[in-house]
Every structure is written in structure tokens, then in C-alpha cells.
Amino acid sequence: MTDSISTKRVEPESSKRSVPPSREFTISRRTFVQTLGAGILITVTDALSWGQRRGGRGGGGGGGGAMPVVARLHLNEDGTISVMSGKVEEGQGARTELSQAAAEELRVPFDRIRIVMADTDFVPDDGGTSGSRTTPGNVPPMRQAAATARELLTRFAAKQWQADVNSLEVRDGTITNKATNQKLTYADLAKSREIAEAFKQPIESNITLTAVSDWKVMGSSVPRANNRDLVTGAHQFPSDVARPNMFYGRVLRPPSYKATLESIDLSEAKAMKDAVVVHEGEFVGFAAPSLFRATQALEAAAKTASWKVASQPSVSHKTIHSYLQEHARMDNARGVVTEKGLAEAAKTLSATYTLAYIQHTPMETRAGVAEWKDDKLTVWAGVDNPPAAQRDLAQMFGMPVERVRVIVPDMGGGFGGKHAAPAAQEAARLAKVAGRPVCVHWTRAEEFTWAYFRPAAVIECKGGLDAKGSLIAWDFININAGGSAIDAPYNIPNKRTQSVGSDSPLAQGAYRCLAATGNNFARESFIDELAAAAGADPLEFRLTHLDNPRIRTVLETVAQRFNWSERKRKVTPELGVGLACGTEKNSVVAACVEVGIDRKKGEIKVREVCQAFECGPILNPANLTSQVQGCIVMGLGGALFEEIEFENGKVLNADFGGYRVPRFRDVPKIDVVLVNKTDIPSAGGGETPIIAVAPAVGNAVFAATGVRIRSLPMRGDVLKRA
Amino acid sequence: MDVTVTLTVNGVERTVTTDPQRPLLDVLREDQHLTGTKYGCGEGRCGACTVLMDGKPVRSCVTPMSLAGKKSITTIEGLAKGGSLHPIQEAFLEEGAMQCGYCTSGMILSAAALLQDKPSPTDEEIIAGMNGNICRCNGYVKIVNAVRRAAGKMRR
Incomplete structure (x- = not known):
């Protein structure tokens, strides 16, 4: 089975699960x-x-x-x-x-x-x-x-x-x-x-x-x-698991999405010493005592492969947003219609925000080791949903789930990107034929091409202010990315927020905080636009419209810590400050950032991020600090650099040379304030701290330059032209 | 055509007969069972596979065995001596400078190379010296703290 990924749609919200059915417990005497x-x-x-x-x-x-x-x-x-x-x-x-x-x-x-x-x-x-x-x-x-x-x-x-x-x-x-x-x-x-x-x-x-x-x-x-x-180095990650007599596997991939194999000559691969070649339908895989030889077998076969290239939707990373708009299923619209509020407004604004496909890029790419023994399959896999991986494997091989064991050694990152275990499935196919354990560990290029992406999106915003500068109308439509954190937590009498689907040309799925990265970027940027239109300070404008006491607390905490009011007054064309807040997954976050701008070079340098976060009673302060710091830096990647480039069913930047992730040099001064709220249950803290970073950066750029950047990643070169 | 290569790995001489183009990374992981050295990108851009070759940091994923002959290789498994951790390893633990930990081996070896050259690095020098290593959990802040702490330990 080749993973026909372009037709597979992973719902962005797929992490939501139902409550387990109650189960009867019977005792086995063992x-x-x-x-x-x-x-x-x-x-x-x-x-x-x-x-x-x-x-x-x-x-x-x-x-x-x-x-x-x-x-x-x-x-x-x-x-x-x-x-x-x-x-x-x-x-x-x-x-x-x-x-x-x-x-x-x-x-x-x-x-x-x-x-x-x-x-x-x-x-x-x-x-x-x-x-x-x-x-x-x-x-x-x-x-x-x-x-x-x-x-x-x-x-x-x-x-x-x-x-x-x-x-x-x-x-x-x-x-x-x-x-x-x-x-x-x-x-x-x-x-x-x-x-x-x-x-x-x-x-x-x-x-x-x-x-x-x-x-x-x-x-x-x-x-x-x-x-x-x-x-x-003693810990064995999934890709480190070594079983006796284990082989290493590689799998033939199509040159572009949905391409199908017409013919292939496997004779050279088969002639290689100890190589195992498996050709079942669209699946062509190779196993050998070393990864190097498995790769040689793959390359020998791949050069003989003839592919039927599927017709691709005429879209690339450059045209994705108009494509998503054209294919948006707007008939799914729901919620209170805001025309009345907009009609009554003294001033109305509208803006369209966009975001690119990005990838989780965990340091450990997908990996699986599979071993068949006595009709039982055991896999060690890098996957975040072991029971689902177990069911998928059982179904794939037509066996009861009890005979599939999935073990996940502590793995090398996920960020929502490892919901399924394709490498383990491939390893299991190869191991079955090879008659010995097989390890499949995806290359970085495979990960970039055949894993899934955080959805690209178009977010259309409209807002209306009354004569006093109060926000009275809000219309917010997310096309393609999903509904996480889509609701504006502000007091607005006429409000409509909606998430509508579209036809994603790339496989998309969950990400750290799902669609909340995009929804919060658009909302908190647009709130800033409305504050500017009302002639109000961005902090005051938010607080005026904000009842949620938890968001107010983190916003006021971070503003004080950052010394917002004073630093806002000192903004220059080269130095801007911005803020943003938000809530998702029952936790709340607010951030203030300082950016340095070089318009001649077209550079945005984030110099400082101060962030307050609250997720109920803190279970482990040091770990939570790491999670918040990590979210801030990962958020900077999506804010400033990360973008999957694609065309004709191919990813064009499937490596760390072409796909830029944050490095040491990109890390600003980071100041994390953890608010310990002990009178509610603890919520998770590994995701929501990512959502305030990008809008705070955009707002800081606007404060310095007057230029509003409405697309992620925010490329500084637009400042040269503006 | 396979070649026979003699090299020293963590102080022990090893003889490997293999394809000269095979990456050192694969030989360490598959033949020597030293899986602490990680595959991250296969193009030398993420630093997860960093090892020391005659004391200098190299990306083992892009180092063919033909270049490893007569070299002395130090991997993460070779840093601790007689059960006591290397000061950099201690510093990473004390600062909690890892989340998933997959990049940690490469970070520690890059830090070892950096501190060999610059025993008292400034933060800017730490950042410049470590910039070739990627951490996606983005524990960079604590990693810089750990390298700074390690430098202090090693000067003592």
C-alpha cells in the first residue's frame, strides 16, 4: 500500500475523542x-x-x-x-x-x-x-x-x-x-x-x-x-530499537502525490546480497542487513520505475489562498448574522488573513520496528495514538487486535503530527515477508513529503465600531483550518464566527493547538486593527471588551511585567511593541513582544517575548516553563519563517535547507510568567502558549511601521516594498 | 567494493568492513549498536548526528566511512567516565535542558567541541557555536543555560 496521502484527509480536530464505553471486567486466573x-x-x-x-x-x-x-x-x-x-x-x-x-x-x-x-x-x-x-x-x-x-x-x-x-x-x-x-x-x-x-x-x-x-x-x-x-544516549527511542537479526527497510515513494506505479524492474535489487524485495500492489519495499544496502536496492529499483502521474489541482503555495477561497464550502455558515451590527456601525473594517501549510518537523521522524512471532505482531512505533495504531495494524493484516502489540518508547517529538503509524505499517509488511524484524525510519524528505501538515487557511474578518469606538459587530470566517479558539472572547453584541471546510490539496491534520494558531493570529491582529481605528491603546481596547477574568489576569500580568504602557510610548520606526492574548483548551495566555525592524534589509527581528500563562494548578513548574518557552520559539517559526512550498503535487522544500525552523540565533529574550490558579482543575499546558506569539509580533511590526502584515509567515521583505 | 577501516570508537579500536560510502552514522548505530547518535536530517543541517572525530565535531550522517579510517571517534556513549557523567551531561540534567531529548546527544557533543575551543564562552559565542543544532521542542533557552553552566564546571 502506498500511502495515497493526497486523498487522505485527517480532520484537524481529530484529537477529540468520545468517552469510552463502560466495560465489564472479568478475571483471568493467570x-x-x-x-x-x-x-x-x-x-x-x-x-x-x-x-x-x-x-x-x-x-x-x-x-x-x-x-x-x-x-x-x-x-x-x-x-x-x-x-x-x-x-x-x-x-x-x-x-x-x-x-x-x-x-x-x-x-x-x-x-x-x-x-x-x-x-x-x-x-x-x-x-x-x-x-x-x-x-x-x-x-x-x-x-x-x-x-x-x-x-x-x-x-x-x-x-x-x-x-x-x-x-x-x-x-x-x-x-x-x-x-x-x-x-x-x-x-x-x-x-x-x-x-x-x-x-x-x-x-x-x-x-x-x-x-x-x-x-x-x-x-x-x-x-x-x-x-x-x-x-x-542510553534511552532507546522508537528508531533506536534493535531486535535480533533485524533488517532495515526502505519504501518506494511516488514522485508526486497520487502518482501510480505502472512498471518497475526489481531484478537488480533482488540480486543484491541479502536484500528482501516486497512488491504487493502499489507497495514496493526493500529490506537488508543495513540501511545503506536497503537504500541501494531502493535506488536501483526506483530508477527503473515508470509512473502514471495523476492530474494535479492547479495550485501551489503561491496560489493556495485563492484556491481555498474558491473551494470553500460557505453553505456551512452558521451563527448569528452580523449585518445588522455592521450596518449600525459608525466605522467598519474588513481584512483577510492567510496562513501557509507548515509542518511539525519533530526531530525524530516517523519510525517503526516490527517483529512477527508466533502469529503475533509486535511493533515499537513513534505514534501518539497506540490503540488506533493497533487497530490499523490489525485491520491491515486481518487479525484480531489482541494479536497486535504496540509499544511506544518515549519518542522524539510529535506536536500533533504523529497520529498514525505508517512507518510501523511498512515495517510490518516488510518483516512479514523477510521473516525477521524490520526497522523503517523515514528520511527527513519522506517526513516533509508524506506526513501531514498544519492546514493553510484564509480567514476573513469584518468588524464594526460605534461612534464611541466600541466594538459592536464581528464577523469571522476561517476557511479550511478549523474551529479551535475561533470564538472571540470579547464582548461584542453582534457576533458571528464560523469555520468552513475547503478542498485541501495537501494532507492536513492536527498541529500544536490545531487551528488556534491561525484563528488567534487573525483575531488578535484584527482586534489591533480595530483598536487603531478606534484610536485606542491595544491593551485598553482589549480590556474594555473583555470579561473573562482569567484572560484579564494574564493580560494585565504580562502588561505590567513588560512595562507595556511606558514601552508603547517609546515605539520608533525601528522598534515596535505588540501584544496579544487568547484562550484555548481551558488555559489562557497573553504575550507582549518587542521587535526590531530594518526596513532597508526587510528584516523583522523579535527581540523579546514576555508571556504570561495560566492552566490551573501547576503540576510541574520547571516542565511547564519548558513547554511555554518551547511554544514561544515554535510559534516564532510559524510567525516568521515556516512555509511548505509545493507545486504540481510535489513539496519543493523538503529539507532543513529549504524549510527554515527556529535556531539558537532566532531566540529572543524570553520571560515566562506562570500564573498558578489553584481553585480550578489543572488543564494541559503544552499547546496554548503557542497561540499569542504570531499576532503579538504582527502587532509590534504594525506599531513600528504602520504596515499590517496579514499572512503567516510574516516576511520582512514586504516592509521594503511598503 | 567493501573496504576495511580501522577506527577508534570511544577509546576502543574497531575494524569495520563495509562500503566506503556508507555513513559513519549508520556504522555507529547498526554495527556498533551505539544508538545515542541520532538521524535527524541526513544532510548535516540539524546536528542530531554530531560526534567528535579527533576532537572536532562532524556530522556523522554525511561522513562516509572512507573518511573515518584511523580516526578517533567520540560518541555520546563515550563521554561519561567510569560511571560519572561528563560535566556537560551533568549541566544538561541540572538545567533540565531537554524535552523529548532526541537532539540532546548532538547538543552535548557540539557543546563539548565548543567548550574545548572556548572554555569561557560569551552567550553570543554559545549561540554561534550551537546554531547548527536544531531542537524542535525548542528548549534553546535552557540549553544555552546548560552550556554556560557546563563551562563553569569545566573551568573548576
């Missing part, structure tokens, strides 16, 4: 010992095949009904506790925060927790790792499981000692009866058959969890448990 991915030895009594009995539906909520404690948690005789999560670690810190959650509720130090993640044979189906859902969706069930376990253990001890359960103290994994000084440790209890039996009880979803004010492990900057392996 005891076995298993070493899991991270070197964890786990003694599995009875119930721990939960991972295998999922009824083939993706969960995602992760909580839920009938899940027994043992599905999430297991006591080990050495005093450690193994906990299980279906989430994936891709650099965002899920491994650490889930371990903190378990440690907190179990009343043990952080290093007592051994977490098993993303191994479909052993972990519950927690759905995909996307949409900033791990914190709100998986941390609470982990805490509930740990708190339930602590309760069960305490009750057991109370019964043993005929003591009042409330008189017992649990600390550092030891239950103590202070009156009698009797003690039981979790290590002691790990041997108990009664506890093993008790852990088959369901996790109590309404159990009392530790109050934020009492947190000891949660809320602290615990480092990632396996970080030493990252600095020594």
Missing part, C-alpha cells in the same frame, strides 16, 4: 512475570491483561466505570509501585506528571513510582495523546486509582489491627498505627493475596483527592525519571 519496556519487572497476578481486553474502541477519557485498581497500579515487593498509562511521552512531560500524580495519592516519594506507558499489552486504553488531554483526562484517573489503592491498603491494615481506619497514618509507603506503633509497608502488602484480591475492585471515581494546598509531589519541579538516559 500469574506471570513480565519485563516491560522501561526495564520494569512486573509480577502480574490475575487481572493485568486489561490492556488486551478493550473491545477495540479508543477511549481517551481514561477514567471510567468498571476499571479495576489493578489495571492502573501494582505493588512490587521492593516497595516500588508500578502504574500504567496509555499515554505517550514525547517530550511534553506526561511520564513525570503521571508519576507525580500516583506518588502524591499513594503518599510515597516520586522515585518509588515505576510508570509503564503506551504498551497496549499492559496499559488501559487511554486513547491518543493529543489535545492537551493528558493533564485533564489522565491525571485524575491516575490519582483516583492511587487514592483508591491507598484506601484499600489502609482499610486492610485497620482490619488486621482491629483499629479505626481514621487513626492510621500513611507516609512514605508505610501505614502506621500511632497508638500501637504497628507498621505495614507497601512492600509487605505486595505479597498479600488479599490485597491482590482487593485490587480487583473498581477505581473509585468520586474518591477524595489531595487538596492542592496539601500537594507535596505534585506541584514541584521533579525532573523526568529517565532523563539520565537522555544525556548518556
Whole structure:
């Protein structure tokens, strides 16, 4: 199967998942010992095949009904506790925060927790790792499981000692009866058959969890448990997994999207020593003892291939925006019509914003290692949705999901770009024929061409001000990118926001914060335009129309920290300041930036970004700081440089020479303010901090130059012409 | 036509018979099982595959084996001595200068080369010296802090 990517449409909002169906738990009488991915030895009594009995539906909520404690948690005789999560670690810190959650509720130090993640044979189906859902969706069930376990253990001890359960103290994994000084440790209890039996009880979803004010492990900057392996090179990423007798695979790719193979001469490839050649329909793949030889086999065959080139839509990166407008499905329009507000306005404005296709470009490109053994397929894959990858593989090979095991070692970045596991599928096809494990690790050019992109978009904005300069009408249409953060959080009496589809010529999908990068860019830039039209300060104009107390807090916090009012007064044609704010995924962000402008050279240099972010109670300040810093710099890439260039069904800049991502030199002075709001549940923090950067930069450019740049990336050369 | 190449990897002499055009990266990862050196782009532009060759940083993805003969290669696995981490590794841990960690090996080796040349680098020199390495989680701020901290440790 060649991945006919140009016809595959990944919905930008596909990270949203339904709540898992409640499942009946049946007990299998098995005891076995298993070493899991991270070197964890786990003694599995009875119930721990939960991972295998999922009824083939993706969960995602992760909580839920009938899940027994043992599905999430297991006591080990050495005093450690193994906990299980279906989430994936891709650099965002899920491994650490889930371990903190378990440690907190179990009343043990952080290093007592051994977490098993993303191994479909052993972990519950927690759905995909996307949409900033791990914190709100998986941390609470982990805490509930740990708190339930602590309760069960305490009750057991109370019964043993005929003591009042409330008189017992649990600390550092030891239950103590202070009156009698009797003690039981979790290590002691790990041997108990009664506890093993008790852990088959369901996790109590309404159990009392530790109050934020009492947190000891949660809320602290615990480092990632396996970080030493990252600095020594010992950690095996998906692309590092090596199995005995493993071959390396390469796959023939079409020269352009939708091109189909007419003929190919495989004789030279087949004659190569130890090369395995697989030709099944459109799939042509090669495996060999070294990647170099597999590549030689691929190249020998590729030069003989004859392709039927499909007719391509007549569109390139230069014409994509008019193309999307022409193909927009405007009949999907919904919401309150704003004509009335616009008609009553003393002043109206309209503007069209655009954004380019960009790519996630995680440092580790897609990778999969596949091994067939006794009719069972095991893959180690770089994918953020292991259960979906498992179902896809099972379907592909016509086998039950139970016979496919997907393991995701902590992987090298994702940013929403690894929802599917094509490299693992390719490895599995090759491994099946080769009769040995095969590793497929996409080249950077393959990643740039055959992965998916953040959607390009056109965003059409109209706004109306009354005679006093108040915003009374708002019309906002996003064509093609989706509806994330599309609602204007401002008080506007006549408002319509809508997201309409179009025909994307490129495969598009989720990205860090999905469409919110584009919607926030257009909205916060256009708000700035309206503020200018009203003759108002951009900060004051926003605050006048803003009720949301959380957004107000971060906006006022960042403005004060940045010294907005004073620096706004000192703007020159060479030095501008701008701000923007926004909300998405139940978190709020505001940024102030300073840009340096060289109009002769056409250069925009972002000199400083000050950003305030709030996502409820902070689980790990150091990790959250990293995520916010990372979002700011990634946001600068989309704001200033990143753009997929394409024409005639080909990506023209499929390498780091042509596709510019932020480097050390591009990093401005960064000042992050984390606002810790402890009276609401924690939300995820790895995405929303990206959305305020681009509009704040654009607004700063406007403040300095009077030139409004309405397209991402914002190229400084327009300043030369303007 | 395969050639036989003798090189030293992390202090141990190795003899490899392979195609002279095969990248050093592949030999390290596939033959020597040193997977700490990463593939990032295959064109020498991201720095994930950085190793030291006779003390100088090279991009192993674009270094053919024909150029590796009689050379001494240091990979990330060769930095720690007898179980104690190299000061740069310690500094990366102390600053939390990694998110996914895929670029970390290359960052640390580029930093090692930089600090060999410039034991007391300014921030501008750190940025210039590290600019060939890409981090997509964009932990650049903490990486610069880690390199600065490592320099301090190594001067002691």
C-alpha cells in the first residue's frame, strides 16, 4: 500500500475523542512475570491483561466505570509501585506528571513510582495523546486509582489491627498505627493475596483527592525519571530499537502525490546480497542487513520505475489562498448574522488573513520496528495514538487486535503530527515477508513529503465600531483550518464566527493547538486593527471588551511585567511593541513582544517575548516553563519563517535547507510568567502558549511601521516594498 | 567494493568492513549498536548526528566511512567516565535542558567541541557555536543555560 496521502484527509480536530464505553471486567486466573519496556519487572497476578481486553474502541477519557485498581497500579515487593498509562511521552512531560500524580495519592516519594506507558499489552486504553488531554483526562484517573489503592491498603491494615481506619497514618509507603506503633509497608502488602484480591475492585471515581494546598509531589519541579538516559544516549527511542537479526527497510515513494506505479524492474535489487524485495500492489519495499544496502536496492529499483502521474489541482503555495477561497464550502455558515451590527456601525473594517501549510518537523521522524512471532505482531512505533495504531495494524493484516502489540518508547517529538503509524505499517509488511524484524525510519524528505501538515487557511474578518469606538459587530470566517479558539472572547453584541471546510490539496491534520494558531493570529491582529481605528491603546481596547477574568489576569500580568504602557510610548520606526492574548483548551495566555525592524534589509527581528500563562494548578513548574518557552520559539517559526512550498503535487522544500525552523540565533529574550490558579482543575499546558506569539509580533511590526502584515509567515521583505 | 577501516570508537579500536560510502552514522548505530547518535536530517543541517572525530565535531550522517579510517571517534556513549557523567551531561540534567531529548546527544557533543575551543564562552559565542543544532521542542533557552553552566564546571 502506498500511502495515497493526497486523498487522505485527517480532520484537524481529530484529537477529540468520545468517552469510552463502560466495560465489564472479568478475571483471568493467570500469574506471570513480565519485563516491560522501561526495564520494569512486573509480577502480574490475575487481572493485568486489561490492556488486551478493550473491545477495540479508543477511549481517551481514561477514567471510567468498571476499571479495576489493578489495571492502573501494582505493588512490587521492593516497595516500588508500578502504574500504567496509555499515554505517550514525547517530550511534553506526561511520564513525570503521571508519576507525580500516583506518588502524591499513594503518599510515597516520586522515585518509588515505576510508570509503564503506551504498551497496549499492559496499559488501559487511554486513547491518543493529543489535545492537551493528558493533564485533564489522565491525571485524575491516575490519582483516583492511587487514592483508591491507598484506601484499600489502609482499610486492610485497620482490619488486621482491629483499629479505626481514621487513626492510621500513611507516609512514605508505610501505614502506621500511632497508638500501637504497628507498621505495614507497601512492600509487605505486595505479597498479600488479599490485597491482590482487593485490587480487583473498581477505581473509585468520586474518591477524595489531595487538596492542592496539601500537594507535596505534585506541584514541584521533579525532573523526568529517565532523563539520565537522555544525556548518556542510553534511552532507546522508537528508531533506536534493535531486535535480533533485524533488517532495515526502505519504501518506494511516488514522485508526486497520487502518482501510480505502472512498471518497475526489481531484478537488480533482488540480486543484491541479502536484500528482501516486497512488491504487493502499489507497495514496493526493500529490506537488508543495513540501511545503506536497503537504500541501494531502493535506488536501483526506483530508477527503473515508470509512473502514471495523476492530474494535479492547479495550485501551489503561491496560489493556495485563492484556491481555498474558491473551494470553500460557505453553505456551512452558521451563527448569528452580523449585518445588522455592521450596518449600525459608525466605522467598519474588513481584512483577510492567510496562513501557509507548515509542518511539525519533530526531530525524530516517523519510525517503526516490527517483529512477527508466533502469529503475533509486535511493533515499537513513534505514534501518539497506540490503540488506533493497533487497530490499523490489525485491520491491515486481518487479525484480531489482541494479536497486535504496540509499544511506544518515549519518542522524539510529535506536536500533533504523529497520529498514525505508517512507518510501523511498512515495517510490518516488510518483516512479514523477510521473516525477521524490520526497522523503517523515514528520511527527513519522506517526513516533509508524506506526513501531514498544519492546514493553510484564509480567514476573513469584518468588524464594526460605534461612534464611541466600541466594538459592536464581528464577523469571522476561517476557511479550511478549523474551529479551535475561533470564538472571540470579547464582548461584542453582534457576533458571528464560523469555520468552513475547503478542498485541501495537501494532507492536513492536527498541529500544536490545531487551528488556534491561525484563528488567534487573525483575531488578535484584527482586534489591533480595530483598536487603531478606534484610536485606542491595544491593551485598553482589549480590556474594555473583555470579561473573562482569567484572560484579564494574564493580560494585565504580562502588561505590567513588560512595562507595556511606558514601552508603547517609546515605539520608533525601528522598534515596535505588540501584544496579544487568547484562550484555548481551558488555559489562557497573553504575550507582549518587542521587535526590531530594518526596513532597508526587510528584516523583522523579535527581540523579546514576555508571556504570561495560566492552566490551573501547576503540576510541574520547571516542565511547564519548558513547554511555554518551547511554544514561544515554535510559534516564532510559524510567525516568521515556516512555509511548505509545493507545486504540481510535489513539496519543493523538503529539507532543513529549504524549510527554515527556529535556531539558537532566532531566540529572543524570553520571560515566562506562570500564573498558578489553584481553585480550578489543572488543564494541559503544552499547546496554548503557542497561540499569542504570531499576532503579538504582527502587532509590534504594525506599531513600528504602520504596515499590517496579514499572512503567516510574516516576511520582512514586504516592509521594503511598503 | 567493501573496504576495511580501522577506527577508534570511544577509546576502543574497531575494524569495520563495509562500503566506503556508507555513513559513519549508520556504522555507529547498526554495527556498533551505539544508538545515542541520532538521524535527524541526513544532510548535516540539524546536528542530531554530531560526534567528535579527533576532537572536532562532524556530522556523522554525511561522513562516509572512507573518511573515518584511523580516526578517533567520540560518541555520546563515550563521554561519561567510569560511571560519572561528563560535566556537560551533568549541566544538561541540572538545567533540565531537554524535552523529548532526541537532539540532546548532538547538543552535548557540539557543546563539548565548543567548550574545548572556548572554555569561557560569551552567550553570543554559545549561540554561534550551537546554531547548527536544531531542537524542535525548542528548549534553546535552557540549553544555552546548560552550556554556560557546563563551562563553569569545566573551568573548576
